[in-house]
Amino acid sequence: MEEWNFPPSYRNDYFPDTNSPYWFRDRETMDPEKRDELIVARIREVMAYAYDHSPFYQRKWDEAGIKANDIRTLADFEEVPVVTKQELRDSQAKNPPFGDYLCCPESDIHHIHGTSGTTGRPTAFGISRRDWETIANNHARIMWGMGLRPGDTVFVAAILSLYMGSWGALIGAERLGCKAFPFGAGAPGMTARAVIWLGMMKPAGLYSTPSYALRLAEVAREEGVDPREFGIKVLFFSGEPGGSIPSIRDKIQQIYGAKVVDCGTMAELTPWMHASGSADTEGMLLWQDIVYTEVADPNTHRRVPYGEQGTPIYTHLERTSQPMIRMVSGDLTHWVMEDNPCGRTYPRLPKGIYGRIDDMFQIRGENVYPSAIAEVLEGLAGYGGEHRIIISRGGSMDELAVKAEFDQEVAGRGPDAIRSLGEKAEAELSRVLGVRARVVMVDPETFPRTDFKAQRVVDDRDLYQSLNQKRGG
Ligand code: 8LQ
Incomplete structure (x- = not known):
């Protein structure tokens, strides 16, 4: 045949x-x-x-x-x-x-x-x-x-x-x-x-x-x-x-x-x-x-x-x-x-x-894939196109933070628009992932782009420390 x-x-x-x-x-x-x-x-x-x-x-x-x-x-x-x-x-x-x-x-x-x-x-x-x-x-x-x-x-x-x-x-x-x-x-x-x-x-x-x-x-x-x-x-x-x-x-x-x-x-x-x-x-x-x-x-x-x-x-x-x-x-x-x-x-x-499966991480018992985070952010108007996922892999804090770029249009509208996009991203990520995610909005083009496969997960415990100090958490 x-x-x-x-x-x-x-x-x-x-x-x-x-x-x-x-x-x-x-x-x-x-x-x-x-x-x-x-x-x-x-x-x-x-x-x-x-x-x-x-x-x-x-x-x-x-x-x-x-x-x-x-x-x-x-x-x-x-x-x-x-x-x-x-x-x-x-x-x-x-x-x-x-x-x-x-x-x-x-x-x-x-x-x-x-x-x-x-x-x-x-x-x-x-x-x-x-x-x-x-x-x-x-x-x-x-x-x-x-x-x-x-x-x-x-x-x-x-x-x-x-x-x-x-x-x-x-x-x-x-x-x-x-x-x-x-x-x-x-x-x-x-x-x-x-x-x-x-x-x-x-x-x-x-x-x-x-x-x-x-x-x-x-x-x-x-x-x-x-x-x-x-x-x-x-x-x-x-x-x-x-x-x-x-x-x-x-x-x-x-x-x-x-x-x-x-x-x-x-x-x-x-x-x-x-x-x-x-x-x-x-x-x-x-x-x-x-x-x-x-x-x-x-x-x-x-x-x-x-x-x-x-x-x-x-x-x-x-x-x-x-x-x-x-x-x-x-x-x-x-x-x-x-x-x-x-x-x-x-x-x-x-x-x-x-x-x-190795790239999956657990946040308070929920399995989270990097691709699920990309899916949420790409669906938000005003997202600038790149982000980084910061997790406490195996650490005691069990926390997830996302640094996400806003786009030029949001930048032009100023701090209120940026804050509101960050809140929307936090709410949407938490809803879809089933766990709280802290979102830090950053300027357009903060992160380098790739001409191959994206690598977005970083282990940045310093950021956690600064977030925790700021929020007293
Ligand atoms: N991987 C590859 N393709 C994927 C897809 N469409 N969706 C989700 N994950 C995918 C040469 C081809 O591009 C295949 C390839 O990339 O081979 P590699 O370099 O050996 O990488 C394999 C891994 O890429 C897979 O195990 C998937 O995790 C991912």
């Missing part, structure tokens, strides 16, 4: 009918129970392949007493032990540079990428030629689903270096027959240059992080350009929450006059677009025939029912160089199984991925 094989062998000259909303109609719209049966069979093939080619999986599954042929149902698959990022790091430390989960000869590696490694040893991705083509085909298919078409210009506004995001978007655009524009990001002055190039090229698609799309819009305005003049049709985002957060998504859609599509899971799981919205469906569909995703209890690693929250566990069904089989993400999300407006029969993450 529609080139669904393992190992994959895509035809690089395949295109669907021009009028079809689907790249592979059967794979995308089939009865989900039937798809699950086919996925079980595919899992057995992928596991047998990984076992034959990698000491890592041999060790892991021998210890657990599990064999590929034992997997007869998706429930059986839940017995397979998960793979963690730490195990991959350890494997690469002992078997440099690609780890003993590399399932192809090193001579087949076509591209090397990696994690940024800001904490500890970075992880190297060795991607074979075959996988590179598979990724391009998978991404082209999903980008078709977003409404992008051959001949469209796709502007990649993310750093072209270790990061898999930019490369994944680029090779998807190339395979889709687009005019691929690897503009990049990250160099001084590059955002102002992006404004000029966007005006010249008028791309149909723009890829970046949501934070950077907001930054780009600010710079455009500083340069006297309305971002709507770029004529973008689709902004597709990965890397951080935002694309499925209504206040942020709607704001960006309004600023650019374009559709926002949320996608992206983890670099290890490239083709990372396997969780992605479509032209007609918001949130993220789980394109299960490419990467099988379970939303699972973070402790037992068993699937939770649809409608509930859990951590995504991912299994490659089409990768042959470093296949991930039950890699646990450590993120949190919730999934549903409903009729999707686009007609695809995949499960969906209606609010996208909330963020990493």
Whole structure:
């Protein structure tokens, strides 16, 4: 069926009918129970392949007493032990540079990428030629689903270096027959240059992080350009929450006059677009025939029912160089199984991925995600576009403070307007989060902007002390 094989062998000259909303109609719209049966069979093939080619999986599954042929149902698959990022790091430390989960000869590696490694040893991705083509085909298919078409210009506004995001978007655009524009990001002055190039090229698609799309819009305005003049049709985002957060998504859609599509899971799981919205469906569909995703209890690693929250566990069904089989993400999300407006029969993450469970903090027993704070602030008229979250992580004070910028318009209206915005933000944050948040309003452009993923949580105990002294608390 529609080139669904393992190992994959895509035809690089395949295109669907021009009028079809689907790249592979059967794979995308089939009865989900039937798809699950086919996925079980595919899992057995992928596991047998990984076992034959990698000491890592041999060790892991021998210890657990599990064999590929034992997997007869998706429930059986839940017995397979998960793979963690730490195990991959350890494997690469002992078997440099690609780890003993590399399932192809090193001579087949076509591209090397990696994690940024800001904490500890970075992880190297060795991607074979075959996988590179598979990724391009998978991404082209999903980008078709977003409404992008051959001949469209796709502007990649993310750093072209270790990061898999930019490369994944680029090779998807190339395979889709687009005019691929690897503009990049990250160099001084590059955002102002992006404004000029966007005006010249008028791309149909723009890829970046949501934070950077907001930054780009600010710079455009500083340069006297309305971002709507770029004529973008689709902004597709990965890397951080935002694309499925209504206040942020709607704001960006309004600023650019374009559709926002949320996608992206983890670099290890490239083709990372396997969780992605479509032209007609918001949130993220789980394109299960490419990467099988379970939303699972973070402790037992068993699937939770649809409608509930859990951590995504991912299994490659089409990768042959470093296949991930039950890699646990450590993120949190919730999934549903409903009729999707686009007609695809995949499960969906209606609010996208909330963020990493590690980034969640507890304030008086309530779980708070940084993305929930961004959601509230972005929905407030007069918010200046950046903020910092200050928490007493593990401390005795159990306090949450938010420093938020007001915009130029509020600045022009003076201290009363600033105070009233601060009170409104406090009230709204407390209502939504269920805990008190202290808000300190700060001048426009106080905080640096990012051309990548936003980092907004800071541990600033001094601020607490000064707040407590002022308020006698
Ligand atoms: N993360 C990534 N995409 C996200 C999204 N759409 N919504 C919420 N959180 C998201 C190369 C792709 O951009 C994927 C990617 O960013 O991979 P990384 O660099 O390995 O980072 C993975 C983490 O980014 C995930 O675990 C999510 O926390 C976040």
